[in-house]
Amino acid sequence: MYEFTDVIDFFIGAVNSLKAGILGLRSPLEEIVLKVSARNLAYIDNRRDAKDKYGYDFWEGYESALKLAGLKKTLLYSQSAQFPDFIFKSRWHENHLTCGSLLELKDSKGGNISSFNSTLPTKSKSLEEVDTVNGIPLVSKITSIKDGQLVEVDNYRTYQRKSFYLIRTYRDDYRVKISLVDGSFFETIPKDYLIYQMFLKILQNHINKRDVKVSTERLTEFQELLSHITDQTIIASSQTIEKASVRPRLRIMAEVHSEGNPHSSFYPEIRDGSFNLIIQETLFTKELEEKLHLEVSEAEKLSIHHKRNGEHVVFQFKV
Numbered sequence: 001m002y003e004f005t006d007v008i009d010f011f012i013g014a015v016n017s018l019k020a021g022i023l024g025l026r027s028p029l030e031e032i033v034l035k036v037s038a039r040n041l042a043y044i045d046n047r048r049d050a051k052d053k054y055g056y057d058f059w060e061g062y063e064s065a066l067k068l069a070g071l072k073k074t075l076l077y078s079q080s081a082q083f084p085d086f087i088f089k090s091r092w093h094e095n096h097l098t099c100g101s102l103l104e105l106k107d108s109k110g111g112n113i114s115s116f117n118s119t120l121p122t123k124s125k126s127l128e129e130v131d132t133v134n135g136i137p138l139v140s141k142i143t144s145i146k147d148g149q150l151v152e153v154d155n156y157r158t159y160q161r162k163s164f165y166l167i168r169t170y171r172d173d174y175r176v177k178i179s180l181v182d183g184s185f186f187e188t189i190p191k192d193y194l195i196y197q198m199f200l201k202i203l204q205n206h207i208n209k210r211d212v213k214v215s216t217e218r219l220t221e222f223q224e225l226l227s228h229i230t231d232q233t234i235i236a237s238s239q240t241i242e243k244a245s246v247r248p249r250l251r252i253m254a255e256v257h258s259e260g261n262p263h264s265s266f267y268p269e270i271r272d273g274s275f276n277l278i279i280q281e282t283l284f285t286k287e288l289e290e291k292l293h294l295e296v297s298e299a300e301k302l303s304i305h306h307k308r309n310g311e312h313v314v315f316q317f318k319v
Contacts, residue, residue: 006088006099042146043087121186124160188308192230281311
């Protein structure tokens with residue numbers, strides 16, 4: 001449980017705020033995160049709105065650390081438009097790093113989850129991977145200021161932080177529902193394999209469209225070559241082509257399959273007007289169950305079967 005205690009604490013706090021009427025299912029997702037967990041955050045992407053709209057000064061108490069970090073003043077209270085939207089502070093437990101989870105928000109007027117435009121959804125990412133995806137080290141620099149002395153731990157930049165997604169559908173409708181979803185709901189096969197299979201499908205579709213005759217041996221060779229195309233950062237970087245006056249670049253986006261949408265008709269257990277925590281069954285422990293039952297006794301424990309990734313446990317609070 002300790003590797004994502006930060007997210008569990010956020011879920012408990014959000015449910016209690018919903019019970020008290022401090023927040024509602026139609027409250028801005030950013031407001032929900034900030035009102036519940038502002039002091040536990042190491043990174044906020046939209047620091048301007050955090051201060052101007054919700055009255056939270058991200059840098060309060062960190063003035064001396066800012067001077068050492070050398071961040072430009074224009075970046076202190078701005079919307080960086082980087083991945084992710086939030087990162088929780090790391091913690092130290094039993095001589096190793098824990099927590100520091102990534103949280104990405106997905107808000108939709110309809111029943112579909114909006115596309116992932118910046119990065120493929122995964123179970124976890126390190127700060128090193130986050131910087132590579134963004135192309136600049138801004139997120140890790142800000143996060144390290146808030147994490148303080150923990151940055152001195154050897155694996156700080158490579159430590160795999162759990163990825164969670166705060167998803168809302170039908171936000172202006174009676175069917176509104178919000179779920180805090182473990183990244184395993186989306187990453188049902190390894191990211192590298194997914195990218196390589198995508199390019200293999202593109203090749204096969206071109207071969208079929210042009211009716212090109214290719215031997216089985218040749219296709220095997222192509223498949224072997226394409227299996228090395230797995231680095232999203234190389235794919236997304238601009239390419240200089242001789243004699244070309246433009247530098248083309250590819251951007252990988254991801255649309256969620258209906259079976260990968262916990263709010264779709266595949267999962268009727270996720271009811272309208274509910275706030276849910278959804279995690280893979282393998283992450284679920286007796287200790288976690290006891291904590292949730294103690295802190296949010298009104299939340300009902302359910303189980304849903306993800307066709308592509310097995311059993312997931314749901315804690316559901318009906319508003």
